[in-house]
Amino acid sequence: MRYREPGGRGGRQREKSFEKKGAADSFAVKVEREKDLGTYIAPTGLLVPLVTVYREFIDSGSRVNGTRYQYETSLRLHVEPYFGATAIGAVKPKHLNSWLKWMVEERGYEESTAINRYETLAGVFSFAIANEYITKNPCHHVRAGRQRVKRRAKKTIRLPTLAEIEAIATHLPGPYQLLVWLMAGCGLRIGEATAVTLQQFDFEAGILYVDRQITQDGANEDPKTKRQKAITKGRGRAHTIRHLKWRDHDEGRAVPLPRTIEAKVKEHLRLYGTFRVEKGLNRMEGDYLFANVGRTNILMYSLVDRLWRNARKAAGITREITTHWLRHFFASAGLARGVPVTDMAEWLGHRDPKITLQTYAHVMPDAPDRLRSVMDAVFNLETELSLPLEFEAMVDAA
Incomplete structure (x- = not known):
């Protein structure tokens, strides 16, 4: 059976073989109907690998660097290992259900984590429909199961004791002990705590203004000058200081500063001072309370992780307490x-x-x-x- 793609005589001619004439006639009617409705999808679109479309989805539009990093990580750890070179048109609802089961049972992820990855993949299929790779989103047929899993999913919240908090702080090197108290006493995330500057404090009003974070986006602006290359070399290339995710550049949050934490901040400043960072490539200017060991660059996640694990071990804490x-x-x-x-x-x-x-x-x-x-x-x-x-x-x- 021979037919033309949309475009009249200029449309590409194709052919498809069938065992019976009735099947060929049905296919011909289907093609003409899809051409009339504008829903025709070329066979080449159906054959594009899912991972290829996923990469196009990541590159499309304007995304916060942290979101891009999460999508790339999910593609590398969850999608590519399972689907491999599978064409996007070959993915069926049963494959998606099997993928969810694989993430939980074989990879050991929480059900809520698997569902989050699934929701991102559903967005990829919607992107594929909009760009005429496929006509139907297979995720629509597993939505009911997804909602049931989300209702069952529960997250276990674990708390440290005050004694454990004090023990970890005590066993951290002096310049980094304040990190513990900013997180426990002001509720800061680790990326927000490592990015605290002197300018964010209003000691008279008892306020800490949180407006920035150090993060590992993996999509920073490339260095051009020798100085830019020097301050972003090695493992630190993936680190950037930026405004809070999902917040406008002039938007932050004012957190009450307990007097006990204020005293610790002032003692930290007396003993260790600040580390000056000028505005530049992947950096926001300010007098930062924390820096790397040599005080030549910002505080990196790898150092915090190593110091934290060592302090927990030195304190004799067996629970896997995280920041x-x-x-x-x-x-x-x-x-x-x-x-x-x-x-x-x-x-x-x-x-x-x-x-x-x-x-x-x-x-x-x-x-x-x-x-x-x-x-x-x-x-x-x-x-x-x-x-x-x-x-x-x-x-x-x-």
Whole structure:
């Protein structure tokens, strides 16, 4: 059976063989109908490897470097090892279900992690449809299963004890002990803590303004001058100082600075001073509290990881405590003592307080009882309540 692709007489002529004439006639009708509807996909599109389309998806549009790095990592660790050279048109829902099972059972990932990778792949298939590689998204046929898995998925939050926090801090080298207290006392992520500058503190108001982070994006601007090459050579090439992910360049968050942490910051400044970084390639200017051992460059993840593991071992701690546990400690301690969820969400940098509530509800089991007690005291005139008759509030514009 011979036919032409869209384009009239200028369309490319193709042919396809069938065992029976009826099948050939049905295919001919299908091709003409797809040409009329504008849904015709050339066979060459169906044969393009999935990993090739995935790379095109990564390169398309404007992506935050951290997101690009995550997509590239997922392609390398999860997609390419399983699908290999499989054509995108050959991927069926059953293959996707098997892939999800493979990630959990053979690779040992949490179900929630596998689902996140799946959702990214679903976006790749949508990209393929928009660019006329395929006509149908096979992910649509496994969505119900995906939703069930997401409902079952639970994340275990582990907290360090105060004794463990103090022990790790004590066994870190002096110039890096403050990292522990910025994470445990202000809720900073490790990338935010390593990027703290003197300019971010307002000691008079008791505020730490968080607006930047050191991250390993793997997609930095290439160095051009000798100086740029010198300060970004080796393993540090993948590190950059940039504004917080998903935040505008003039947007950050103001975190209350406890007096105990303020005292530790000032002692750190007295003993170790700051490390000056000028504005330049993959760098934001400022007087940074932390630097590498030789104080010639910013603090890299590899050094933090090595120092952290050594300190934990020296302290005799057998639990696999990570730096992120300190952030959980900060949130749990505040919420357990009655700090409002909305305030804690702002200080943690969560866009939606629902994320904070769902993550840390375990430390607020008595919240309903506290509310009942408050309202009963109000209605029974056991407490004096003074509220304004009207006030202004910030709301999102429609």
